[in-house]
Amino acid sequence: MLYSRYRFHILLLVGLFINSCNAQENSGENRLLLEKTIALPGVNGRIDHIDINVKDKIAYIVALDNNTLEIVDLKSGRITGTIKRLHEPQGVAYIEKHKEFMVANGGSGECSFYNAATLKKTGSIKLSGDADNVRVDKSEDKIYVGYGNGGIAIIDASSHMQIDDIILPSHPESFQLDVNTARLWVNLPGSGMIGLVNLKKTRLIAHWSRFLPRANFPMAYDELQHRILVGYRLPSRLIIYDSETGKEIFSSPTVGDVDDLYWNKTTGEIYLSGGSGAINIFKQTGKASYKQLFAIKIPIGARTSLFVPELNQFLIAARSIGDQPAKLIIYRVLH
Numbered sequence: 001m002l003y004s005r006y007r008f009h010i011l012l013l014v015g016l017f018i019n020s021c022n023a024q025e026n027s028g029e030n031r032l033l034l035e036k037t038i039a040l041p042g043v044n045g046r047i048d049h050i051d052i053n054v055k056d057k058i059a060y061i062v063a064l065d066n067n068t069l070e071i072v073d074l075k076s077g078r079i080t081g082t083i084k085r086l087h088e089p090q091g092v093a094y095i096e097k098h099k100e101f102m103v104a105n106g107g108s109g110e111c112s113f114y115n116a117a118t119l120k121k122t123g124s125i126k127l128s129g130d131a132d133n134v135r136v137d138k139s140e141d142k143i144y145v146g147y148g149n150g151g152i153a154i155i156d157a158s159s160h161m162q163i164d165d166i167i168l169p170s171h172p173e174s175f176q177l178d179v180n181t182a183r184l185w186v187n188l189p190g191s192g193m194i195g196l197v198n199l200k201k202t203r204l205i206a207h208w209s210r211f212l213p214r215a216n217f218p219m220a221y222d223e224l225q226h227r228i229l230v231g232y233r234l235p236s237r238l239i240i241y242d243s244e245t246g247k248e249i250f251s252s253p254t255v256g257d258v259d260d261l262y263w264n265k266t267t268g269e270i271y272l273s274g275g276s277g278a279i280n281i282f283k284q285t286g287k288a289s290y291k292q293l294f295a296i297k298i299p300i301g302a303r304t305s306l307f308v309p310e311l312n313q314f315l316i317a318a319r320s321i322g323d324q325p326a327k328l329i330i331y332r333v334l335h
Contacts, residue, residue: 028294031269031281032314032331038077040070040317040326047317047326048090049133050306051101053116059306060101061317061328062089069103071119072328074313081119086112091134093143095157104131104145111145111153113160123160127153130171139179146172152186154202164202168195174261176221176228178243185228185243187216194219194230194246208246213237218261220270231258231272238272238282240290249288255280255295259303266309267335269293273316275303298329307333 045065052059057074069089071081088107095102099116109129113122133146136157143155150168152175155161170190177184177199184197188207192214196206213232220229226243236258240250255274262271270282270290279296302318316329 028279028281028296031294031334032279032296033334035313035330035332036077038072038074038079038328038330040072040079040320040328042066043068043070043326044320047304047319049092050304050315050317051092051094051134052306052308052311052315053094053096053101054308054310055096057311058094058116059315059328060092060094062092062103063326064088064090064106069101074330083114083119090130090132091145093134093136095136095143097138097141098157100157102134102143104134104147106130106132109147111143111155125153125155125160125162127151127162133172133174135175135177137177137179144175144177144184146175146186150188152184152197166197166202166204168204169193173217174219176219178221178223180223185219185221187219187230189215189217194228194241196246206246208241213239218259218272220261220263222263222265224265229261229263229270231261233257236274236276238270238280238290250290252282252290252292254292257303260305262305262307262314264307264309264333267333271305271307271314273298273303273305275301277302279305279314279316299324302329309333 048062048064059072061070069083087105090106091104109127112124127147135144152166154164173187175186182199193209215233218231255278256276258274272280281294299318304317306315312333314331320326
């Protein structure tokens with residue numbers, strides 16, 4: 001009898017939790033509206049970063065375990081090209097000025113450039129290894145690549161040559177640039193810290209350390225309020241810091257295995273995608289307060305995402321699981 005009563009209460013709680021999640025998912029449709037799903041046949045294993053050619057609506061998806069880069073036409077809804085025989089590709093960037101894209105290979109450390117129209121290789125740079133996150137500074141025509149046991153290479157986008165290096169205490173994960181103040185903030189989970197880099201001096205000038213939470217991977221930057229938004233995995237939390245002082249402003253639990261994080265300056269909303277199966281949407285409610293509005297259900301393991309404000313789209317790359325093929329899920333961001 002006690003067991004049956006206990007089981008009943010557990011089932012009731014689970015049911016309430018599921019209903020609550022479903023309610024959040026349905027209500028979330030007024031923020032992210034499912035627009036289309038594009039199949040990614042033949043793509044197996046982990047998917048890492050995504051970038052986009054906004055003008056032509058072409059997405060570049062790094063299929064790490066597949067050792068390929070998949071090129072997807074968002075208009076036609078199909079794969080239009082594949083770069084094969086890569087070496088654990090992790091990062092990708094489309095360089096609009098030169099009509100090229102660059103792939104950062106984690107296995108070999110090679111950063112390879114390709115012509116976006118012909119897919120022919122146009123150049124490469126060899127870093128020491130674990131080439132990962134990539135950022136493009138359009139104003140300076142520079143590319144920043146996190147790599148190795150602690151470095152961010154600075155590459156001239158025109159010549160494909162490395163022109164400088166930022167030395168860090170451990171491997172960099174997500175990092176954000178502020179070209180107006182020539183500063184860069186970087187997640188350094190191996191050191192349990194967030195670093196601040198002076199880009200003119202190309203060196204670390206400050207850092208903020210903490211014991212818990214750990215595993216700070218994704219990051220976004222609110223340039224209007226000068227705030228750094230950081231996603232942690234152990235335990236799963238969103239923490240917002242003053243980018244000038246490192247002072248904590250806000251903290252909240254989030255979806256598990258958070259991998260990507262974005263701030264929408266038009267709506268003031270924050271989007272987090274996590275491998276445990278949800279997109280969390282937060283909204284600022286006061287000077288130092290935020291509230292989680294929705295938890296939109298997505299496939300387990302679909303943690304890689306890209307917010308494209310120019311197109312009002314939010315892309316999610318879902319890896320293949322069992323008999324379910326990999327796919328690109330496209331949401332319309334509503335205002």
